[in-house]
Amino acid sequence: MELALLVNKFNVKGRLVTLVPFGSGNINDTFLAVYRNTFTETQLVLQRVNRNVFPHPEQIMRNMHAITLHCHEKLEADAKAGRDDRVWQMPRIIKTKDGEDFIQDENGEVWRVITRILSAHAFDTAQSPEHALECGAALGHFHYLVSDMDPNSIEDPLPGFHITSGYLAQYDQTLAQTGARELLEASMEARRLANYIEERRDFAISLEKAEAAGELKKRMFHGDPKVNNIMIDDFTGKGTAMIDLDTVSPGLVHVDVGDAVRSICNPAGEEELNLGKVAFDETLFLAFMRGYMREAGAFFTDADRAYLYDAIRLLPFELGLRFFQDYLAGDKYFKVRQPGQNLNRARVQFRLCESIEAREKSIRDMLKTL
Ligand code: GN1
Ligand code: MG
Numbered sequence: 001m002e003l004a005l006l007v008n009k010f011n012v013k014g015r016l017v018t019l020v021p022f023g024s025g026n027i028n029d030t031f032l033a034v035y036r037n038t039f040t041e042t043q044l045v046l047q048r049v050n051r052n053v054f055p056h057p058e059q060i061m062r063n064m065h066a067i068t069l070h071c072h073e074k075l076e077a078d079a080k081a082g083r084d085d086r087v088w089q090m091p092r093i094i095k096t097k098d099g100e101d102f103i104q105d106e107n108g109e110v111w112r113v114i115t116r117i118l119s120a121h122a123f124d125t126a127q128s129p130e131h132a133l134e135c136g137a138a139l140g141h142f143h144y145l146v147s148d149m150d151p152n153s154i155e156d157p158l159p160g161f162h163i164t165s166g167y168l169a170q171y172d173q174t175l176a177q178t179g180a181r182e183l184l185e186a187s188m189e190a191r192r193l194a195n196y197i198e199e200r201r202d203f204a205i206s207l208e209k210a211e212a213a214g215e216l217k218k219r220m221f222h223g224d225p226k227v228n229n230i231m232i233d234d235f236t237g238k239g240t241a242m243i244d245l246d247t248v249s250p251g252l253v254h255v256d257v258g259d260a261v262r263s264i265c266n267p268a269g270e271e272e273l274n275l276g277k278v279a280f281d282e283t284l285f286l287a288f289m290r291g292y293m294r295e296a297g298a299f300f301t302d303a304d305r306a307y308l309y310d311a312i313r314l315l316p317f318e319l320g321l322r323f324f325q326d327y328l329a330g331d332k333y334f335k336v337r338q339p340g341q342n343l344n345r346a347r348v349q350f351r352l353c354e355s356i357e358a359r360e361k362s363i364r365d366m367l368k369t370l
Helices: 003-007 057-081 129-146 164-175 178-186 188-198 203-212 253-264 282-299 302-306 308-329 341-358 360-368
Strands: 015-021 029-036 041-048 110-115 219-221 230-233 239-242 249-251
Touching (some): 003 015, 003 029, 057 110, 129 219, 129 239, 178 308, 188 308, 203 308, 219 253, 253 282, 308 341, 341 360
Antiparallel strands (some): 015 029, 029 041, 041 110
């Protein structure tokens, strides 16, 4: 179906004047829709949920409904109580003209429309320590917002998401395929990454072990809190919203902290070709953690603190493993614009992990000051 016809099935006032590709997500297809009438403008985000990644998009939408309902009520109550120094925001689902949360087109694709957070931007890399601190505050505040949600109100959006042992098993299966072995043999860099993974198999399950031993407990997490999912207010420079709520579900908050840190403390970004530019930035790290602890420190236990370093080391490793597995499997999961892009993304993440390992003492010392 023509996109303009599709978006007009949602309950929006005004005339559609712009519909263009938007954002830099690796999973869903995203478009900006601008509606105008003679006195006002409405900006909305149209998304096709990637069925390859989320086999049950209706479930994703039921989750989004429950999450936004819970958080909007809490945000309103906090704003009335004058609890905050800013207006925290969260996108809202725009209903279809039939009162549904999404539509399914003739090919079975699921489309949704959500509000855009206006006068705010997200960045692909951290801009400054001040920006990193605001990202930390936004994630900490998000954890506070979802902390009292009933985990049973959420259906697992992506079984196995952020379970590193599962990614290792998937990687092993891929390696058993001829196509993957050919790609490995063809490139020395690919073989280097394969060795890198082999040396870290034990460490890769440290958080899972801590959870199994009861040291760490699942809470609600975001699942994908990378820097370009954190909206910063254009006028105040403060964090204002976390977006991309598809993976919000019960999980370890450590995973979120590790994932945010791996994206914020690597100023070179996820697509850098020159590995010499990829390094863990300690100043950005400290700023991020300060912002995070300011909002979430109250519910961080000693055991939680004890595993922060492992989480910070693990998440770049896990994402590198996921990119590398996808490269070897023929780019089936993460969207690519050119061949070899997932291999390079993996190189960047493993390089970042190495940089974290080289700075272990310094990172642990900083964590003690928080
Ligand atoms: C994917 O949807 P997007 O592009 O924000 C991925 C994350 C990765 C990220 C790396 C559901 O996120 O886990 O960290 O790419 N999301 C999913 O850029 O797999
Ligand atoms: Mg995402």
